Amino acid sequence: MLRKMPTLFELFGFVLLVIETLTGMAGNGFIAIMNCIDWFRSRKLSPADMILSCLSLFRFSFHVVLIQAEISNLFFVDAVQMLNLKISSDSSWLFLNTASLWFAALLSVLYCVKIANISHPLFLQMKRRFPGLVPWLLLGTVVFSAITTTVTITGIIMTKCNIHESHLNNNNDSTIDTTNSCEFLILLDVFPNLPPFMIFLISSILLLTSLWRHKNLLRNSARDVSTEVHLNAIKALASFSILYVTNVFVEVLSIVLSWMGINDNGVHLILFNVIAAYSSGHAIILIFMSPKLKQELIKILTR
Template identity: 80%
Template sequence: MPTLFELFGFVLLLIETLTGMVGNGFIAIVNCIDWFRSRKLSSADMILSCLSLFRFAFHAVMIQVAIFNLFLVNPSLMLKLNIAYDSSSVFLNTTSLWFAAWLSVLYCVKITNFSHPLFLQMKRRFPGLVPWLLLGTVVFSAITTTVAITGSIIVSKCNLLDSHLNNNNDSAINTTSSCKFLILLYIFPNLFPFTIFLFSSILLLTSLWRHKNLLRNSARDVSTKVHLNAIKALASFSVLYVTNVFVGNLSIVFSRMGIYDIGVHFIFLNVMAAYSSGHALILIFISPKLKQESVKIKSKQH
């Protein structure tokens, strides 16, 4: 029987998940309609569309995981479902982290002004590389997910072997150590997009802050306000992104080390859902096109 804390975590997760699915679904639909009308899609809208679709699917998987963990009590069925949901969630989350990193890089090369030849070349070529980067990201995430899930099965077999080793000889110690290192198969793939995102976001925030100060010195209040809002939005998303990566890796460590508590698990899920939902709302708020479409929908409802 679920406790009151677990039910509260489930209800909160349900609200965050529905918010995220509506927000990300809205972004994907608006971009798809715009693509259908104009027969073309900008690099930013292409990344946003893919990011929103994968996040929508991630939210759908997440709420199913929560339902089965909370209400399903059949251990054998749970084992099979956990493997399937682990594969789906790891793949969707890793891909979404990469998409968000490419979005940050795209904004960085578009907005940031540096005179370095390498940066100028990247500024010219990066938008054209976006479709290939998105495709490569999906393939890379699929490969790393397969390796990670295979490693998870190996860990389970190793743990089963360790349970039959009653003596503390070197063989048992080496087996346990090698199994624990397999946790890195889950963590390493997320560190690459995290590093790219962090580096590009720092460059972008620094550039926006310097430009805001220049505008303030020239007394252009309207432009200063726009840049300040952009800085706040980017800073908020950066905090959400970093928190999501940290909590996701912590959840993996807890799970693979056999430290499992459903209440703590719901805390992890809620933080990850808040990241995806929060970023969708930020994107709708700062994008003129998305904001205009949301206002149209509200006016039609009234």
């Protein structure tokens, strides 16, 4: 059943979300396709390409879930009765988002151990071993995300906890529990985002610090070209760090607002747009940071 006509602000936010979603799907799809072509040609993938491929595929799928959730939320009033759709959407949202945050954290760690110039024995040991552990870490990430999603969604169904209710409907159901019985589920919903956030933050700070020091050394040596390259890398990493931190903050805020019963469409459209902008923006940064991807994109656009 269709709901009442959306307001002008809601329509504007939805159009913006569609643009961001299509941009993110195009960017992440391009990265995944290019890596698949390289894998088909060489029969192998580097650790960085493995992470990028998984990250792009999961983000592509996440954009599909994101736009489907907002369509249900904005244009359909009886989504609460579509139990199967709601459970599927919530499960997909949690699983894909958790896995994507972990993949992004692993990518940051990989860049850190490959590029950062740190002489600590523990860092040097990680520098040697981490690339070989990437396939197992990717598998562990998928398993961990699946387990936490299953436990959280099962708890939401059993306790009728209003954690993700606002993703799919605007109704205040008196049977939905927002008391202390939901606190554990809220922590369980937020917790999977915190470890990758801390890992990403630490590795990004180490990498940015190392690049900044190296840039200063190159500047003192009057190597302008290398200095410019490092400066561009710092700008790209700093931009991604801002996007990542903002996304995690918005994800937590969305959960808290839902638990508090704040189901305003305008508020959640803003949050959804920020989440979509993070994924789309990072895909663009990754493409322009990679000479290979950037060159392939230029070839496609100039044909």
